[in-house]
Amino acid sequence: xxxxxxxxxxxxAAAEAELKRLAHEIAExxxxxxxxxxxxxxDAEYDELRLRNAAIEEAFPDLVRADSPSHRVGAGPSEKFAxxxxxxxxLSLANGFSEDDVHEFLAxxxxxxxxxxxxxxxxxxxxxxxxxxxxxxxxxxxxxxAATRGDGFEGENVTANILTIAEVPKRLPKxxxxxxxxxxxxxxxxxxxxxxxxxxxQAGEKxxxxxxxxAAGSLRQLDPAVTAARPLRFFAYAWGEAPxxxxxxxxxxxxxxxxxxxxxxxxxxxxxxxxxLLGHYRMIEGQRASLGYDxxxxxxxxxxxxxxxxxxxxxxxxxWGLAYKFSAEKATTVLEGIDIQVxxxxxxxxxxxxxxxxxxxxxxxxxxxHNEDEIARKDxxxxxxxxxxxxxxxxxxxxxxxxxxxPAGAKPYVFPHVCPACGSHAEREERASGKTDAVRRCTxxxxxxxxxxxxxxxxxSRNAFDIEGLGDKIIEEFYTDGLIAAPADIFxxxxxxxxxxxxxxxxxxxxxxSVAKLFAAIDARRSVALDRFIFALxxxxxxxxxxxxxxRAYGSARNxxxxxxxxxxxxxEAWEELTALDGIGEVVAEAVVQFFGEKHNRDxxxxxxKQVEVTALEARSTSSPVAGxxxxxxGALEKMTREEAKAMxxxxxxxxxxxxxxxxDLLVAGPGAGSKLKDAEKYGVEVIGEDDWFRRVxxx
Ligand code: IVH
Numbered sequence: 001x002x003x004x005x006x007x008x009x010x011x012x013a014a015a016e017a018e019l020k021r022l023a024h025e026i027a028e029x030x031x032x033x034x035x036x037x038x039x040x041x042x043d044a045e046y047d048e049l050r051l052r053n054a055a056i057e058e059a060f061p062d063l064v065r066a067d068s069p070s071h072r073v074g075a076g077p078s079e080k081f082a083x084x085x086x087x088x089x090x091l092s093l094a095n096g097f098s099e100d101d102v103h104e105f106l107a108x109x110x111x112x113x114x115x116x117x118x119x120x121x122x123x124x125x126x127x128x129x130x131x132x133x134x135x136x137x138x139x140x141x142x143x144x145x146a147a148t149r150g151d152g153f154e155g156e157n158v159t160a161n162i163l164t165i166a167e168v169p170k171r172l173p174k175x176x177x178x179x180x181x182x183x184x185x186x187x188x189x190x191x192x193x194x195x196x197x198x199x200x201x202q203a204g205e206k207x208x209x210x211x212x213x214x215a216a217g218s219l220r221q222l223d224p225a226v227t228a229a230r231p232l233r234f235f236a237y238a239w240g241e242a243p244x245x246x247x248x249x250x251x252x253x254x255x256x257x258x259x260x261x262x263x264x265x266x267x268x269x270x271x272x273x274x275x276x277l278l279g280h281y282r283m284i285e286g287q288r289a290s291l292g293y294d295x296x297x298x299x300x301x302x303x304x305x306x307x308x309x310x311x312x313x314x315x316x317x318x319x320w321g322l323a324y325k326f327s328a329e330k331a332t333t334v335l336e337g338i339d340i341q342v343x344x345x346x347x348x349x350x351x352x353x354x355x356x357x358x359x360x361x362x363x364x365x366x367x368x369x370h371n372e373d374e375i376a377r378k379d380x381x382x383x384x385x386x387x388x389x390x391x392x393x394x395x396x397x398x399x400x401x402x403x404x405x406x407p408a409g410a411k412p413y414v415f416p417h418v419c420p421a422c423g424s425h426a427e428r429e430e431r432a433s434g435k436t437d438a439v440r441r442c443t444x445x446x447x448x449x450x451x452x453x454x455x456x457x458x459x460x461s462r463n464a465f466d467i468e469g470l471g472d473k474i475i476e477e478f479y480t481d482g483l484i485a486a487p488a489d490i491f492x493x494x495x496x497x498x499x500x501x502x503x504x505x506x507x508x509x510x511x512x513x514s515v516a517k518l519f520a521a522i523d524a525r526r527s528v529a530l531d532r533f534i535f536a537l538x539x540x541x542x543x544x545x546x547x548x549x550x551x552r553a554y555g556s557a558r559n560x561x562x563x564x565x566x567x568x569x570x571x572x573e574a575w576e577e578l579t580a581l582d583g584i585g586e587v588v589a590e591a592v593v594q595f596f597g598e599k600h601n602r603d604x605x606x607x608x609x610k611q612v613e614v615t616a617l618e619a620r621s622t623s624s625p626v627a628g629x630x631x632x633x634x635g636a637l638e639k640m641t642r643e644e645a646k647a648m649x650x651x652x653x654x655x656x657x658x659x660x661x662x663x664x665d666l667l668v669a670g671p672g673a674g675s676k677l678k679d680a681e682k683y684g685v686e687v688i689g690e691d692d693w694f695r696r697v698x699x700x
Contacts, residue, residue, distance in 0.1 A: 135149070
């Protein structure tokens with residue numbers, strides 16, 4: 001690395017340029033770290049950048065940028081506690097809301113592990129505590145650090161406060177390993193919550209809304225003496241960094257925790273069948289009111305840790321676990337109208353406008369009605385008194401209506417056949433299977449203002465370009481006022497604003513500071529990773545996972561664009577390469593080439609590429625012997641299922657393709673391999689067996 005110029009020798013212009021570069025660079029590292037779980041620099045290098053930024057800012061306080069990394073707030077931990085990076089991220093569990101979801105969870109586990117549909121599989125079941133999760137680090141059997149979950153990757157150091165909690169052991173007994181991070185939930189009992197609120201009210205302070213908030217508020221006190229006076233409790237249920245675990249099963253580890261003096265939940269049970277799991281759920285649900293603390297569901301975990309390891313994670317949740325939430329809250333209210341929303345791909349979605357009603361503590365005034373068949377099937381009519389259900393964080397749903405309350409003259413709902421936004425014809429596509437699509441779509445494409453606006457919203461949204469401050473409402477306003485019509489316009493906004501007579505800062509609700517903040521947020525996204533870029537285009541059927549597959553395969557935005565145009569004939573090399581990618585089926589491939597087949601879409605992409613720099617996706621692992629290689633698996637694999645093989649290869653930085661071409665580097669062939677083996681010979685592709693694969697990647 002080039003030695004940086006000492007801060008005292010920097011000219012103001014050089015300082016300004018460097019601060020700008022650092023702001024972008026650090027923002028990009030933050031994004032890779034927090035959102036993609038793919039840091040590309042070491043912690044030390046990262047700290048170096050931040051230190052350099054702080055030193056320059058100290059020497060040139062006038063040059064501190066609005067988007068300076070040193071005053072960034074966001075999903076990360078708050079500034080008042082020191083930060084702790086979790087060596088093993090604190091992720092969350094996928095939610096289930098019905099017995100079907102539990103059934104599907106078990107089926108998926110079996111499928112992934114290649115077990116028979118009726119194979120016995122041990123799963124633990126325990127209450128899901130409604131508190132806040134914490135990670136307790138014991139070194140040499142002494143509690144040395146306690147950290148909150150934060151955004152899952154970095155939390156707050158609350159060690160001093162945790163040390164005041166009587167239930168948390170400060171030492172582990174002999175026999176406990178020399179390093180272990182115990183994870184669990186901090187919570188407050190109903191009784192203690194009521195007493196604390198009583199005190200709050202008497203002292204003229206605001207009472208807490210619920211035990212969870214009061215536990216969080218109590219733990220996040222700057223003065224540990226305040227925490228000490230608050231009766232917090234703890235249950236251990238998981239672990240983070242743990243090089244030597246005391247057992248090979250979930251159950252065994254939790255038993256060891258218990259033996260070491262850590263509080264564990266007495267309602268945990270080891271189940272061997274689906275009916276046992278459902279039975280235990282009902283048992284816990286039955287006890288819910290008398291437990292004395294809040295729980296919001298039951299957590300299931302595959303018991304064997306070797307199986308947990310094989311199952312691994314999908315995006316941010318483990319495949320080996322499920323949180324089966326308690327059933328949703330329901331209420332009745334009047335359906336005042338049905339609006340039709342037009343989505344970014346033209347889908348017309350009916351939305352119920354409801355007389356506002358409180359469901360499970362939240363005021364609900366909209367609910368989804370899914371699609372036209374659903375309205376017809378349920379025969380829901382405007383004016384009906386309907387039953388609304390809210391489950392977890394999903395959009396409220398309408399379950400049905402009360403027949404005796406139907407007003408005289410209520411007419412069946414007629415779903416529109418024209419787009420309410422642009423008047424274009426709206427139709428239901430015929431699927432390849434011969435079935436008609438459930439969704440009716442506007443055929444207006446980009447002449448439809450609703451589709452344009454929705455595409456822009458998607459473009460700026462969190463998992464796409466993630467432009468802070470450019471939320472849905474502002475995009476709608478800017479679109480209506482002609483400020484932003486296409487994605488590239490976002491990046492020319494500042495320049496155009498500088499030239500225009502009517503400045504953004506003169507808009508109602510805006511001022512100098514908010515405009516500067518918006519421009520800084522836009523600036524921070526002038527460099528973006530390729531997978532986000534592809535996802536942001538809003539191509540039908542291209543979600544985050546597909547975008548990642550495409551980004552890995554094509555490497556650069558320019559190459560991706562050109563190859564997709566080349567694949568437009570739906571035959572030939574480019575098309576074959578696209579459809580050979582694992583995870584890209586015909587439907588997706590067609591959608592992508594159709595997108596690039598339209599000039600206005602190519603224009604969107606080309607204009608955008610003049611404004612932003614797109615960075616190649618880092619391979620997940622760059623050190624493995626198969627990093628960057630294209631691998632195909634064929635024949636019967638004996639030690640892993642196809643899905644596992646794929647997940648493993650991708651973890652090691654390889655691309656997995658579904659068919660052999662001259663671009664294939666490696667064919668892993670099990671017994672019974674057929675045509676792919678022949679193709680490999682034809683193209684001179686290296687062929688190895690399953691055992692060789694393990695030897696090669698060093699996991700054998
Ligand atoms: S296990 C990979 N067990 O629920 C995550 N979590 O969505 C493993 N929680 O953040 C977590 N009770 O705060 C687990 N018995 C339990 C739990 C539990 C509550 C919380 C925890 C976690 C969230 C998962």
